[in-house]
Amino acid sequence: MLAVQCTSQSNDDPLTGLSVRDVPEPELPEDWVRVQVRAASLNHHDLWSLRGVGLAADRLPTTLGCDAAGVLDDGTEVVVHAVIADPAAGGGDETLDPKRTLLSELHPGTLAEQVVVPSRNTVPKPSVMSWEEAACFPTAWLTAYRMLTTRADLDAPGTVLVQGAGGGVATAAIAIGKALGHTVFCTSRDAQKRERAIELGADLAVETGERLPAKVDLVIETVGAATWEHSLRALRPGGRIVVSGATSGPAPSADLNRVFFLQLSVVGSTMGTKEELVGLLELAEGTGLRPVIDDVRPLSDARAAFERLADGSTFGKLVLTAG
Numbered sequence: 001m002l003a004v005q006c007t008s009q010s011n012d013d014p015l016t017g018l019s020v021r022d023v024p025e026p027e028l029p030e031d032w033v034r035v036q037v038r039a040a041s042l043n044h045h046d047l048w049s050l051r052g053v054g055l056a057a058d059r060l061p062t063t064l065g066c067d068a069a070g071v072l073d074d075g076t077e078v079v080v081h082a083v084i085a086d087p088a089a090g091g092g093d094e095t096l097d098p099k100r101t102l103l104s105e106l107h108p109g110t111l112a113e114q115v116v117v118p119s120r121n122t123v124p125k126p127s128v129m130s131w132e133e134a135a136c137f138p139t140a141w142l143t144a145y146r147m148l149t150t151r152a153d154l155d156a157p158g159t160v161l162v163q164g165a166g167g168g169v170a171t172a173a174i175a176i177g178k179a180l181g182h183t184v185f186c187t188s189r190d191a192q193k194r195e196r197a198i199e200l201g202a203d204l205a206v207e208t209g210e211r212l213p214a215k216v217d218l219v220i221e222t223v224g225a226a227t228w229e230h231s232l233r234a235l236r237p238g239g240r241i242v243v244s245g246a247t248s249g250p251a252p253s254a255d256l257n258r259v260f261f262l263q264l265s266v267v268g269s270t271m272g273t274k275e276e277l278v279g280l281l282e283l284a285e286g287t288g289l290r291p292v293i294d295d296v297r298p299l300s301d302a303r304a305a306f307e308r309l310a311d312g313s314t315f316g317k318l319v320l321t322a323g
């Protein structure tokens with residue numbers, strides 16, 4: 001079968017380790033299921049793997065990819081849940097299992113014609129969604145959903161700032177934030193992306209670092225060092241930053257004076273549970289919320305999609321189709 005693999009890793013030139021090639025079909029362990037992939041989407045995680053972050057060199061070569069939608073051997077149409085973990089080991093939340101891995105870290109990923117996953121790692125695909133749309137939910141969209149619900153812990157709609165409007169998690173956060181009834185401010189370095197964010201429903205889009213017209217209850221942070229100071233300054237007393245990524249760097253000044261004086265909360269978030277994925281799909285089905293898709297290509301054209309991911313010019317998700 002055709003698969004998109006990581007064969008070597010380079011921090012400076014990650015795409016040198018990308019290979020689109022024929023590989024043997026995966027074996028099916030007991031209590032796992034086979035998914036014939038119809039569509040899979042890319043995430044920054046795939047680029048980190050090619051850079052040598054989060055994927056051990058002794059696992060190479062391996063198939064990349066966390067997100068997919070496809071068909072089980074019995075014909076059921078499913079969305080894959082990428083968190084391979086035991087809920088019991090995480091106190092009922094599999095994202096807190098100390099042995100948690102994401103598809104492609106320990107087990108071959110979704111950027112292939114087939115992927116095998118534990119049987120608990122699929123959920124029904126809503127029939128109103130296309131394969132391409134369904135394939136966008138399991139990582140960036142699920143991450144944004146958990147950040148805005150479980151980890152935000154807001155009792156009522158409020159004002160939310162989303163940093164770095166063009167990213168996969170950020171575009172999801174803008175759309176989900178609006179579907180949940182929040183007022184959504186966002187930032188982007190790029191005027192065109194700010195325009196797209198407004199089209200997506202954002203109430204305000206300003207240049208990265210620009211002063212906002214009002215303090216916010218919650219910041220959705222994935223950019224990291226480049227926006228952290230602005231995120232802290234944007235919060236009202238008692239406000240909260242939920243952080244799930246640090247694309248521009250992981251070690252900004254913590255500005256502890258501001259954190260304790262204004263009694264701010266800084267909360268980490270990663271992926272989401274299977275129940276949260278079901279909740280997100282129900283929200284999408286009920287409200288008409290759909291992922292923003294930047295581009296769709298066949299699996300064989302994966303290199304061109306990775307080039308777009310690496311150059312940061314995308315607005316929304318990059319999707320590969322198979323089957």
Ligand SMILES: NC(=O)c1ccc[n+]([C@@H]2O[C@H](COP(=O)([O-])OP(=O)(O)OC[C@H]3O[C@@H](n4cnc5c(N)ncnc54)[C@H](OP(=O)(O)O)[C@@H]3O)[C@@H](O)[C@H]2O)c1
Pocket residue numbers: 043044045048139140143163164165166167168169170187188189190193208222223226227244245246247248269270271312
């Ligand atoms: N914890 C999890 O479960 C989880 C899940 C998914 C993703 N992530 C992480 O979250 C991060 C975001 O991933 P993503 O795929 O959504 O998007 P991404 O492609 O990494 O981009 C995020 C946004 O960051 C902004 N940005 C990047 N460099 C910047 C800089 N130097 N200065 C200012 N802004 C900058 C850009 O926004 P503008 O161009 O609009 O300014 C970009 O669109 C990644 O680090 C990823 O690994 C974590």
